[in-house]
Amino acid sequence: MKDPLLISDVPSAWEGLSDQEAAAVLGEYAPAHRARTGRRGVMAADPLSDYNAKRRFDRTPEPAGREQAERPPSAGRFVVQEHHATALHWDVRLEHEGTLPSWAVPKGLPRHPSRNHLAVRTEDHPIEYLDFEGHIPGGEYGGGSMHLWDRGTYEVEEWGERKVKVVLHGQRVRGRYAFFATGGRGGRDWMVHRMDPPEGPWTDRPDDLVVVEPSIGSLPVRGDWLVEPWWPGCRVLVAVEGGRPAGPTPDLAELRHLAEGFGSTEVLLDGVLVAAGPDGRPDPPAVERRLGAKGAAARRLAASSPLQLVVLDLVWHDGASLLDLPLHERRRRLEEVLPPGPVAAPTLQADLAAAPTLLAAAAQQGLPGVVVKPLGSRYGPAAGWITVQA
Numbered sequence: 582m583k584d585p586l587l588i589s590d591v592p593s594a595w596e597g598l599s600d601q602e603a604a605a606v607l608g609e610y611a612p613a614h615r616a617r618t619g620r621r622g623v624m625a626a627d628p629l630s631d632y633n634a635k636r637r638f639d640r641t642p643e644p645a646g647r648e649q650a651e652r653p654p655s656a657g658r659f660v661v662q663e664h665h666a667t668a669l670h671w672d673v674r675l676e677h678e679g680t681l682p683s684w685a686v687p688k689g690l691p692r693h694p695s696r697n698h699l700a701v702r703t704e705d706h707p708i709e710y711l712d713f714e715g716h717i718p719g720g721e722y723g724g725g726s727m728h729l730w731d732r733g734t735y736e737v738e739e740w741g742e743r744k745v746k747v748v749l750h751g752q753r754v755r756g757r758y759a760f761f762a763t764g765g766r767g768g769r770d771w772m773v774h775r776m777d778p779p780e781g782p783w784t785d786r787p788d789d790l791v792v793v794e795p796s797i798g799s800l801p802v803r804g805d806w807l808v809e810p811w812w813p814g815c816r817v818l819v820a821v822e823g824g825r826p827a828g829p830t831p832d833l834a835e836l837r838h839l840a841e842g843f844g845s846t847e848v849l850l851d852g853v854l855v856a857a858g859p860d861g862r863p864d865p866p867a868v869e870r871r872l873g874a875k876g877a878a879a880r881r882l883a884a885s886s887p888l889q890l891v892v893l894d895l896v897w898h899d900g901a902s903l904l905d906l907p908l909h910e911r912r913r914r915l916e917e918v919l920p921p922g923p924v925a926a927p928t929l930q931a932d933l934a935a936a937p938t939l940l941a942a943a944a945q946q947g948l949p950g951v952v953v954k955p956l957g958s959r960y961g962p963a964a965g966w967i968t969v970q971a
């Protein structure tokens with residue numbers, strides 16, 4: 582059912598998405614229907630025929646599309662669904678003349694007017710889809726889980742064949758957005774632009790940051806400290822935007838998997854990439870081998886002995902810089918935003934009284950020692966973190 586796809590056709594807007602991801606979202610493509618505005622009294626061909634033709638309703642829980650007897654003008658409801666299909670995307674659907682004209686937005690609606698996001702015009706969906714969430718079986722069109730990300734009402738400022746301007750009033754997304762066609766493939770390539778300033782104050786993600794390195798020392802005798810295992814591996818900054826690695830993040834399959842778990846939450850994390858050896862103990866040379874591997878060797882290692890990211894710190898979150906917050910506050914927020922999943926392991930923490938025990942345990946586990954951090958420390962070169970060898 583899917584058209585063969587030429588990746589060379591992919592617009593430059595796919596920047597940041599892999600070829601496989603681009604192809605997966607393009608698989609959800611349908612020729613855009615001619616806008617039916619200004620044609621009162623003239624019924625176009627069934628606007629849901631593409632929708633129905635792509636689906637087997639004995640296999641998918643999605644509603645079948647039935648033509649509405651009436652086609653009211655925009656009734657003003659919208660929905661955004663987070664769709665974990667082959668490639669994560671957010672489906673934005675606007676109630677209009679009896680159906681839901683839809684766009685698949687791989688990175689979600691932009692929160693800032695400086696970043697336009699690709700929005701692939703997909704087939705109109707039936708009104709019943711305003712409430713749909715569920716699991717579409719693998720192998721079916723759009724297979725994967727879909728859940729309601731936001732719902733609300735909207736106003737139309739402009740509705741044309743190549744440009745749609747709306748004001749969204751949702752629980753999570755509010756503001757003026759413009760969808761505009763960019764040319765390619767019969768009007769299927771669109772972009773979405775936020776016309777309002779970001780909601781609330783917004784600080785850009787600091788992508789030029791350098792990870793804070795502890796100095797070697799000995800256990801402090803007093804004060805409020807956080808004590809955590811010293812994970813031997815590769816310290817990295819990991820940025821997530823639109824459910825995908827961004828900015829300074831190393832290009833690793835393991836991190837793409839981690840990033841999807843964050844959904845639309847944008848973060849900049851400080852962490853350490855670790856690998857377990859055959860005995861289950863940390864294996865720093867395995868980290869080096871994995872990071873140095875390319876192509877087929879990298880894919881093999883990612884499958885056979887994937888790296889794990891131990892997340893140590895949260896330094897930026899949804900437009901807020903946390904650099905100047907005390908460590909204990911950053912850690913509290915980190916625990917709130919970490920998605921469940923096997924990749925991001927929150928670190929064990931303890932206070933100074935437990936440090937000698939933890940130091941002995943670290944040695945038994947094959948770890949080089951512990952790291953102690955002042956609970957009030959800001960993120961930066963003067964953080965005063967200390968590694969203590971076992």
Ligand code: MN
Binds near residue numbers: 609664671672685723
């Ligand atoms: Mn979708």
